[in-house]
Amino acid sequence: MRSEARLARVVVVAGAFLFATPSWALCPNCLGQSPTLSPALRMVGLFLLVPPAIFFAVAIAIRKFSSHRR
Numbered sequence: 001m002r003s004e005a006r007l008a009r010v011v012v013v014a015g016a017f018l019f020a021t022p023s024w025a026l027c028p029n030c031l032g033q034s035p036t037l038s039p040a041l042r043m044v045g046l047f048l049l050v051p052p053a054i055f056f057a058v059a060i061a062i063r064k065f066s067s068h069r070r
């Protein structure tokens with residue numbers, strides 16, 4: 001049951017990433033200026049992903065270390 005729930009979460013997250021468009025991350029003003037992302041906006045988007053990635057990596061590590069102690 002636990003692996004099924006994990007698989008379901010992975011499928012939902014993968015589906016969200018597959019169907020997400022780059023325009024969701026832009027303000028309406030930026031969308032009107034250019035149909036493609038500039039390198040600067042791509043870099044900003046990349047840096048916006050760093051804090052959640054660190055949080056999830058630490059949370060997963062804590063869960064793994066705490067489950068081994070039992």
